[in-house]
Amino acid sequence: MSDLKFGGSPPETAALYLSDEALKQGLDLLFIAARNLSAQSAEALSKAGLGRAHARALHFIARRPGLSVAELLDCLKITKQSLNRVLNDLLRGGYVERKTGMQDRRTRRLQLTPAGRMLTDSIWSAQRPLMVSAFKGAGQDAVNGFRKVVQGMIREDRLRSHKS
Amino acid sequence: MSDLKFGGSPPETAALYLSDEALKQGLDLLFIAARNLSAQSAEALSKAGLGRAHARALHFIARRPGLSVAELLDCLKITKQSLNRVLNDLLRGGYVERKTGMQDRRTRRLQLTPAGRMLTDSIWSAQRPLMVSAFKGAGQDAVNGFRKVVQGMIREDRLRSHKS
DNA sequence: ATTTTAAGTCAGACATGCTGACACAAATAG
DNA sequence: CTATTTGTGTCAGCATGTCTGACTTAAAAT
Numbered sequence: 110m111s112d113l114k115f116g117g118s119p120p121e122t123a124a125l126y127l128s129d130e131a132l133k134q135g136l137d138l139l140f141i142a143a144r145n146l147s148a149q150s151a152e153a154l155s156k157a158g159l160g161r162a163h164a165r166a167l168h169f170i171a172r173r174p175g176l177s178v179a180e181l182l183d184c185l186k187i188t189k190q191s192l193n194r195v196l197n198d199l200l201r202g203g204y205v206e207r208k209t210g211m212q213d214r215r216t217r218r219l220q221l222t223p224a225g226r227m228l229t230d231s232i233w234s235a236q237r238p239l240m241v242s243a244f245k246g247a248g249q250d251a252v253n254g255f256r257k258v259v260q261g262m263i264r265e266d267r268l269r270s271h272k273s
Numbered sequence: 274m275s276d277l278k279f280g281g282s283p284p285e286t287a288a289l290y291l292s293d294e295a296l297k298q299g300l301d302l303l304f305i306a307a308r309n310l311s312a313q314s315a316e317a318l319s320k321a322g323l324g325r326a327h328a329r330a331l332h333f334i335a336r337r338p339g340l341s342v343a344e345l346l347d348c349l350k351i352t353k354q355s356l357n358r359v360l361n362d363l364l365r366g367g368y369v370e371r372k373t374g375m376q377d378r379r380t381r382r383l384q385l386t387p388a389g390r391m392l393t394d395s396i397w398s399a400q401r402p403l404m405v406s407a408f409k410g411a412g413q414d415a416v417n418g419f420r421k422v423v424q425g426m427i428r429e430d431r432l433r434s435h436k437s
Numbered sequence: 438a439t440t441t442t443a444a445g446t447c448a449g450a451c452a453t454g455c456t457g458a459c460a461c462a463a464a465t466a467g
Numbered sequence: 468c469t470a471t472t473t474g475t476g477t478c479a480g481c482a483t484g485t486c487t488g489a490c491t492t493a494a495a496a497t
Contacts, residue, residue: 115336165304177444189444252295
């Protein structure tokens with residue numbers, strides 16, 4: 110499996126951890142890890158007749174119950190039209206419910222139904238073992254490092270997109 | 274920007290770093306980081322009339338010059354037919370060249386042309402600042418932790434897919 | 438009362454992936 | 468040497484997911 114050939118050993122000398130080679134290895138690793146995690150969920154999804162787009166929407170609805178459509182759009186960074194098709198599938202399938210917001214009655218608050226929770230649970234139990242063994246095998250300090258790095262990628266991107 | 278609301282502070286107590294919440298935060302982070310990195314490259318790609326599929330192929334050809342079509346397929350985990358369309362775009366655009374292998378003359382060795390190198394360079398210079406500041410901001414120890422965790426995800430997946 | 442915002446919808450297009458069926462040349466096995 | 472396998476390339480068709488653009492409705496904000 111060619112995954113082995115990527116993201117080789119970490120540069121031991123301090124200056125090299127910011128070398129192009131080390132940074133590109135970081136890209137390799139992120140790509141492969143994201144692809145593998147996504148593959149884990151494929152079986153549970155296809156049983157429900159859903160695809161990856163549905164999985165992404167379900168994930169964020171599960172993570173932030175009661176979020177509005179605009180907030181979900183902001184998470185997924187896709188267009189309203191793209192989301193609506195996905196969302197209609199989830200509503201028709203009975204995985205998600207949509208309730209008019211109380212403060213602002215223009216908004217629709219999204220949350221999982223019991224069936225939606227069962228589905229996201231089965232997706233999660235397919236992905237979880239991979240995360241558990243990666244986290245456990247690496248140890249708490251490494252996990253904190255992982256979080257620090259990836260949050261840095263997200264923060265940098267945010268600053269950049271704010272034109273600051 | 275709602276990215277802020279994900280991947281909150283790391284659990285401080287030892288047992289909690291393997292909690293479902295911590296593991297799911299890991300998923301959030303990976304998803305957002307991968308999406309943001311991909312977005313960085315969009316401008317350079319669309320100038321060349323190419324999409325994300327082309328970027329992925331270019332990335333691995335750049336990372337392993339002279340790899341065969343079969344090896345590239347194994348990296349990308351897509352079908353031969355899907356790859357061929359992408360590869361033909363890259364060949365016709367003059368970004369990649371294909372040479373018959375010397376040992377095994379059935380294989381085709383792929384490598385970037387000078388134009389391909391210019392393109393991958395411009396993609397990389399769009400993505401690099403994000404990686405640099407994430408790595409630099411987190412520090413070498415954190416980066417080693419990051420690598421350890423993500424390589425764990427890849428290794429676990431490999432073991433799993435070998436049915437061992 | 439007017440404008441703006443949040444959501445939903447329709448129509449059409451493009452990008453990216455898949456399956457199945459072939460074709461060809463080169464390597465390998467019997 | 469013939470038969471099979473392997474690596475590659477291709478055609479046709481289909482499913483999914485994304486996009487732009489135009490328009491509607493309801494509710495909030497001015």
